[in-house]
Structures are given as C-alpha cells and as structure tokens.
Amino acid sequence: MPASDDATYYHDDPAWGxxxxxxxxxxxxxxxxxxxxxxEYSEAMGYxxxxxxxxxxxxxxxxxxxxxxxxxPAHYTVWLYRAxxxxxxxxxxxREIAWLNPTALQHLKNxxxxxxxQTIVDALGSPAGEADFIATMLEQDSKNYHVWSxxxxxxxxxxxxxxxxxxxxxxxxxDDDVRNNSAWNHRWFLVVGGHGGRMESPxxxxxxxxxxxxxxxxxxxxxxxxxxxxxxxxxxxxxxxTLTSFALEFADMHRPDDIYSSHxxxxxxxIYADEEGSKEEAKKxxxxxxxxxxxxxxxxxxxxxxxxxxxETAA
Amino acid sequence: MAPGLTRDAEESRLNYAAHTxxxxxxxxxxxxxxxxxxxxxRMTLAAFILSALDILGDLPAALSREExxxxxxxxxxxxxxxxxxxxxxxxxxxxxxxPKNQIWDPFHVAGTFFALLILITLxxxxxxxxxREILQWLTKLQRPxxxxxxxxxxQDRVEGGNDSRFGFMVAAVRWMLRGxxxxxxDGVPDIDVDAFVRCVQAAESYDGGLSEAxxxxxxxxxxxxxxxxxxxxxxxxTKNPDGRQRGLRNLPMTLHWLASRQTLTIDEEDAxxxxxDETDSAATCDDSHSFMKLHNYPSxxxxxxxxxxxxxxxxxxxxxxxxxxxxxxxxxxxxxxxAPLKLLGHLDIIDPKPIRRWLLDRTQHLVGGFGKLxxxxxxxxHSFLGLMVLSMFGEAGLQNVDTALCIxxxxxxxxxxxxxxxxxxxxxxxxxx
Numbered sequence: 001m002p003a004s005d006d007a008t009y010y011h012d013d014p015a016w017g018x019x020x021x022x023x024x025x026x027x028x029x030x031x032x033x034x035x036x037x038x039x040e041y042s043e044a045m046g047y048x049x050x051x052x053x054x055x056x057x058x059x060x061x062x063x064x065x066x067x068x069x070x071x072x073p074a075h076y077t078v079w080l081y082r083a084x085x086x087x088x089x090x091x092x093x094x095r096e097i098a099w100l101n102p103t104a105l106q107h108l109k110n111x112x113x114x115x116x117x118q119t120i121v122d123a124l125g126s127p128a129g130e131a132d133f134i135a136t137m138l139e140q141d142s143k144n145y146h147v148w149s150x151x152x153x154x155x156x157x158x159x160x161x162x163x164x165x166x167x168x169x170x171x172x173x174x175d176d177d178v179r180n181n182s183a184w185n186h187r188w189f190l191v192v193g194g195h196g197g198r199m200e201s202p203x204x205x206x207x208x209x210x211x212x213x214x215x216x217x218x219x220x221x222x223x224x225x226x227x228x229x230x231x232x233x234x235x236x237x238x239x240x241x242t243l244t245s246f247a248l249e250f251a252d253m254h255r256p257d258d259i260y261s262s263h264x265x266x267x268x269x270x271i272y273a274d275e276e277g278s279k280e281e282a283k284k285x286x287x288x289x290x291x292x293x294x295x296x297x298x299x300x301x302x303x304x305x306x307x308x309x310x311x312e313t314a315a
Numbered sequence: 316m317a318p319g320l321t322r323d324a325e326e327s328r329l330n331y332a333a334h335t336x337x338x339x340x341x342x343x344x345x346x347x348x349x350x351x352x353x354x355x356x357r358m359t360l361a362a363f364i365l366s367a368l369d370i371l372g373d374l375p376a377a378l379s380r381e382e383x384x385x386x387x388x389x390x391x392x393x394x395x396x397x398x399x400x401x402x403x404x405x406x407x408x409x410x411x412x413x414p415k416n417q418i419w420d421p422f423h424v425a426g427t428f429f430a431l432l433i434l435i436t437l438x439x440x441x442x443x444x445x446x447r448e449i450l451q452w453l454t455k456l457q458r459p460x461x462x463x464x465x466x467x468x469x470q471d472r473v474e475g476g477n478d479s480r481f482g483f484m485v486a487a488v489r490w491m492l493r494g495x496x497x498x499x500x501d502g503v504p505d506i507d508v509d510a511f512v513r514c515v516q517a518a519e520s521y522d523g524g525l526s527e528a529x530x531x532x533x534x535x536x537x538x539x540x541x542x543x544x545x546x547x548x549x550x551x552x553t554k555n556p557d558g559r560q561r562g563l564r565n566l567p568m569t570l571h572w573l574a575s576r577q578t579l580t581i582d583e584e585d586a587x588x589x590x591x592d593e594t595d596s597a598a599t600c601d602d603s604h605s606f607m608k609l610h611n612y613p614s615x616x617x618x619x620x621x622x623x624x625x626x627x628x629x630x631x632x633x634x635x636x637x638x639x640x641x642x643x644x645x646x647x648x649x650x651x652x653x654a655p656l657k658l659l660g661h662l663d664i665i666d667p668k669p670i671r672r673w674l675l676d677r678t679q680h681l682v683g684g685f686g687k688l689x690x691x692x693x694x695x696x697h698s699f700l701g702l703m704v705l706s707m708f709g710e711a712g713l714q715n716v717d718t719a720l721c722i723x724x725x726x727x728x729x730x731x732x733x734x735x736x737x738x739x740x741x742x743x744x745x746x747x748x
Binding site: 072 | 341342345346347348350351352353354355356357358360361364365381382385386388389390392393402404405406407408409411412413415416418419420421423433465466468469474475476520521522523527528529530531532533534570571574575577578579631634639640641642661663664665666669
C-alpha cells in the first residue's frame with residue numbers, strides 16, 4: 001500500500017535506531033479476516049510489539065502509542081500500555097486530557113478511549129473542564145451513549161448527585177430536545193439513582209410528576225417522559241391510577257377522534273387492567289391501539305388483550 | 316432514493332447470490348485498509364464471515380479441505396500458551412513473549428468466544444483447546460459486582476468497561492465448555508452465577524430495558540446480551556419459582572420495552588423532519604411515525620407506503636427496529652431486539668413480515684450484505700445480524716440458526732455431539748437436560 005505524504009515512519013529515524021521491530025506473524029497459510037494494512041500501520045505496529053516486549057516506558061513510547069491510536073483506536077492493549085507509560089514517566093496528565101479531547105472527537109464511536117479517560121481523570125482527582133468537553137461531544141451527537149455513560153461515571157466519582165448545576169444542565173438538554181431519551185435517563189440517574197433507586201420524598205415525587213407532565217403536554221406522543229412518569233409513580237410506591245386523569249387528557253376513549261397519544265392509551269390499558277370491573281375499558285384501549293393508533297405493534301396489543309382473559313393466578 | 320438500494324416492486328426478496336458473493340469475497344480477499352480500526356476484532360469478523368456462509372448453506376462449497384484445515388490452524392495460532400485466544404495476531408509478541416511482557420497479549424473474552432465459534436463452525440473437535448485454562452480465566456474476569464471485564468491487566472486487574480457484552484460472551488463460553496453444570500467441574504471453580512444475575516437485575520432500567528450499569532440508559536444491545544447470558548446460565552424467569560436467583564424482575568415491562576423498539580422512523584429523512592420540533596402533533600414527532608390516525612399519514616415514506624392501499628394496519632409495509640427510545644431504525648437492532656424476544660418465548664408479540672420487508676427492501680445492499688441504514692454500504696456486523704434475523708424468521712433458503720450462539724443449528728449440534736462434552740455432561744447415559 002503506497003504511503004501518504006504525511007505518513008510517519010520509524011526505520012530511518014535515528015531516535016528509533018536501537019529498536020528491532022517485531023513483524024506480525026499472521027499465523028498460518030490461511031489467515032482469516034486479513035486487512036490490507038498500510039505500510040505505515042504495519043511498521044508502527046512492528047515497533048509497538050518491540051517496545052511492549054521490552055516493557056519500555058518513555059516519551060517515544062507515548063508518541064508511538066498516540067500514532068497507533070490515531071490509526072486503530074480499538075487496540076485494547078495499546079491503551080493499557082499507554083496508561084502504564086504515563087504513570088511510569090510521570091507524565092503531565094492535564095496534557096493527556098488536552099490530547100484526548102480532539103482524539104475523542106475523531107473517534108466518536110470508540111469506547112476504549114472513555115475507559116482511558118476515566119483512568120486519567122480519576123488520577124487527576126478533579127472533574128474541572130469535563131463538562132465543557134462533554135458539551136462539545138454532545139454537539140456532535142446529543143445521544144452518544146459513551147458520553148452519557150461517562151457523565152454518569154463523573155457524577156458518581158465526584159458525588160455530583162445533589163448538584164444543582166447537574167440537574168439544571170440536564171433540564172437544558174431536555175429543553176433542547178424533549179425526545180432525547182439519554183437526557184431523561186440522566187435525570188432519572190440523578191433523582192432516583194442517586195438515592196439507591198427510591199424516590200426520596202413525596203415532595204420530590206410531586207416535582208418529578210409535574211416536570212414530566214409539562215414535557216408530555218408539549219409533546220404527547222413522546223415515549224421518553226411517559227416511561228419516566230410511570231417510573232416515578234412506581235419508585236414512589238404510588239398506584240398507577242394516580243395518573244388516570246392525566247392520561248385521559250390525551251385519550252378520552254369515548255371520543256376516539258380526539259386521541260392524541262398512543263402512550264396515554266397504553267397507560268390507561270394498564271390502569272384499567274388492574275381495576276375491578278374495568279376489563280372492558282382496558283380491552284377497548286388495546287383495541288384502539290391495535291387497530292388505529294399504534295398498528296405497528298398490533299401483535300403486542302393483542303397479546304396484552306389475551307392476558308386480560310387469563311385468570312389472575314395463572315398470569 | 317439513495318444509491319445502492321435494492322427495491323423490488325413486486326416482492327421483497329433475499330438476494331441469495333449477492334450475499335454469497337459478498338461473504339466469499341470477505342473470506343478470500345483482503346479487507347480494505349479502512350478496516351484497520353478493526354485489526355483487533357479480526358476473530359469477530361472471521362466468525363461473522365464463516366457463520367454467514369454456513370447460514371447461507373455455502374460453507375461446504377466455499378471451502379476446500381485444505382482451506383478448512385488452514386483456517387483451523389490460524390485460529391489455533393491465536394491460542395495463548397496460558398489458554399484462551401487473542402482476538403488477532405496483532406498483539407502476538409512471538410518468540411519475544413515472556414512472563415514479563417505477556418500482559419500486553421492477555422486473555423481476551425471476545426477473542427476466545429469467537430475463536431470457539433469458528434472452530435465449531437469449521438467442524439473442529441476442540442480437543443486442542445485449553446478448555447480448563449479458559450474456564451479458570453473466566454472466573455478471574457468477574458468483578459466484585461458480579462459483572463465481567465474484557466481482559467486482564469497487570470496483577471490480573473479486570474480491564475474494560477461495564478458492559479453486558481462481556482457477561483454474554485463469558486456465559487456462552489462457559490456453556491460451550493461445560494454446559495449448564497453449576498459449581499466446580501473437574502476441580503475448576505465456577506463463576507459466581509448468582510452475583511452475575513444480581514448485576515443484570517441492577518441494570519434493569521425504569522422503562523423495562525437493560526443498560527450496561529445501574530441507572531444507565533436502556534439499550535438494545537445490552538438488553539440482548541444480558542438476556543442471552545441469562546439464557547446460557549439457565550437463569551431466565553420461569554413461571555414456577557425453583558429457588559434459584561433469576562434475572563428480569565419485571566418481565567412484562569421488558570416485553571413492553573422490546574415491543575416498543577419497532578419504529579417507522581427508518582431513514583434519515585424521517586428523523587430529520589422532526590428534529591427539535593417542539594410543536595408536537597401526531598404527524599410530526601419522531602416516534603409519532605408509529606401513531607397513525609386514519610388519513611393522517613406519518614411521513615412521506617409512510618404516505619408512499621399507504622398510497623392506493625386501504626388504510627388498514629395489515630398493510631404497513633416497512634417497520635424498522637431501533638436500539639433506544641426516539642432513535643432511528645438500524646439493521647443490527649432487528650437482531651438485538653428479536654433475539655431476546657425469541658429467548659423469552661415471545662417473538663410472537665412482533666409481526667416479522669414488515670421487519671423482514673424493511674431489511675430486504677431498505678437495508679439489503681445490491682452487492683450483498685446489509686447496511687446499517689438505507690443506502691449505507693454493507694459491513695460484516697450488520698450483514699451478519701441481518702441474516703441471523705431472517706433465519707430466525709424462517710427465511711426460505713437459509714439454514715436454521717441458534718439465536719443466542721449466532722451459529723447454525725448444524726454447528727451447535729456438532730458441538731453437542733463432541734465426546735468430551737457428552738462425557739462431561741453425562742449425556743451419553745441420561746441425555747442432556
């Protein structure tokens with residue numbers, strides 16, 4: 001494979017003159033999933049194997065791992081090796097973060113980089129600057145799973161559960177896109193996850209119900225706040241029927257032409273299924289879902305309908 | 316229409332010949348240099364390639380006897396002296412490998428899982444696999460919270476994120492090498508199954524899906540891996556409690572979440588037209604593509620799919636599957652959502668027909684394989700998982716597959732017939748449970 005003009009090589013670099021690269025042994029006459037490596041990658045990997053074999057930890061090793069990561073960020077031991085080299089050389093970890101920032105932006109879907117970042121930020125002992133970096137990442141993809149998971153690690157590591165800033169930021173993310181389920185989940189992580197899965201007080205539950213209701217009124221056909229509000233009711237130990245009148249705002253079954261949310265119908269079906277003498281109402285809600293308001297899930301709604309017929313003990 | 320789409324006005328069709336060509340090409344020629352970022356996933360790619368050809372029924376024709384033996388040799392060349400498989404030759408230090416530097420070429424759960432799948436698919440008897448050593452490694456990969464890591468670092472530190480993919484692969488490897496037996500086998504200790512089940516339960520989200528860690532966002536991939544792992548460990552919920560700790564505390568909610576992954580948002584246009592739209596209506600919001608009032612068509616695509624057809628739900632043509640709430644449909648989630656449904660015995664709560672049509676009409680590519688989204692180039696992961704789902708749906712011309720192992724039933728039967736395994740599980744005398 002011809003080299004590109006800005007390729008980096010080691011064989012004619014005097015700084016690497018003492019290293020004998022270890023070429024890749026592809027194992028057999030019939031290797032599987034062989035990749036047409038560039039000469040640049042093949043050579044750099046040969047030097048990486050050589051310095052790994054020698055357990056060398058140095059400035060040049062840091063530069064080499066940086067080079068490998070730019071071509072193959074999913075190399076699982078290069079990150080561990082780099083972390084060790086950083087420790088052994090007493091490297092400036094703030095500089096490491098400064099390098100990681102643009103690198104993460106280049107490799108949005110890579111996950112090893114987040115494990116590494118955790119290691120570094122953990123050692124730095126401060127979340128300073130991380131919120132800004134996360135904001136930059138979320139500008140690229142506001143639902144990037146790795147980024148949200150990392151944020152949750154930060155909250156846990158630096159105990160930011162009770163921080164007003166954290167909750168305000170989460171609200172701003174939901175304001176920005178009320179359908180961003182990652183942001184809804186982060187709110188749950190802060191409000192409920194931070195308290196071992198329980199809703200701390202009736203007042204808090206009330207606040208969360210109002211918050212979710214406000215979002216649902218803005219966008220009634222948005223499943224994220226519906227899941228959230230049901231979660232709040234469950235975590236607070238309230239009966240699901242707490243939400244009956246709210247659900248009826250969007251789904252009055254006696255006026256099927258004015259139904260605004262399949263999720264409200266779904267919730268009503270659940271509520272009525274548990275109520276004495278309301279099985280017919282539950283069935284009606286499920287029928288409306290299957291035939292008219294959410295037909296792509298008709299099989300599921302029909303399954304739920306069949307469950308209504310099953311006697312309690314066998315369910 | 317995006318270039319590269321196959322569309323057959325008459326009937327959705329699996330382009331069998333194109334898929335076979337696609338996978339044979341992946342088997343016999345170099346992957347382009349754009350795959351360099353997958354250099355450490357070669358064992359995974361290889362397993363997809365061979366298992367896909369097996370699903371297509373093409374494996375006997377695609378391989379000469381010599382090639383088959385050669386591929387088996389290659390997999391064994393990735394076996395570590397301490398047991399387990401590296402996921403690629405990239406980390407092999409060769410003659411320079413010593414106890415002092417072998418931490419840079421460590422036991423790796425994905426390397427081991429996919430190496431075993433390849434060997435089984437190719438008909439190897441696993442006699443030369445360091446099975447005891449692998450089972451010992453599995454116990455070392457478990458964290459105090461019950462979850463598993465990807466690999467081991469210095470002083471056997473468990474490395475890799477919290478991720479049910481690792482738990483899935485550990486459970487699968489354990490099942491392949493020692494079936495459903497619990498407790499020590501041949502002096503090799505077992506993983507802590509109860510602790511793992513508790514770890515899965517802790518990752519159940521408030522919406523019924525599962526995530527990678529407690530209170531993280533539910534995700535199709537993690538949900539599937541966790542449920543498959545419980546399946547291998549025989550810890551899925553049962554109707555009759557048997558005193559064992561079982562996963563999924565709220566099965567109805569998990570089924571609800573899985574069924575909710577069906578979506579009519581299946582291409583970028585669908586997603587873009589509702590982005591950041593605050594003035595919600597049935598016709599404009601993202602997941603409202605599933606909210607169809609009569610004569611109130613969900614999107615341009617949805618509208619086209621209804622034209623000249625009676626507006627009844629049986630006529631919904633394409634339904635995609637997404638991995639999280641309010642996300643676009645994506646080929647691989649057809650597998651990640653249908654696999655747990657099948658393992659839970661509830662594949663019947665979805666309608667496979669419009670999902671099949673979506674895969675065949677929208678993400679199947681002209682050159683064979685499947686892309687992630689309509690118009691995307693095919694890649695081995697999406698192409699493989701697309702085939703898996705179609706086979707699970709009973710597509711004519713495809714071999715039957717084992718949902719959780721991701722190999723054909725034929726290959727799984729071969730594993731279960733191996734004498735050492737039958738002896739271990741006592742299946743020669745009493746038959747395996």
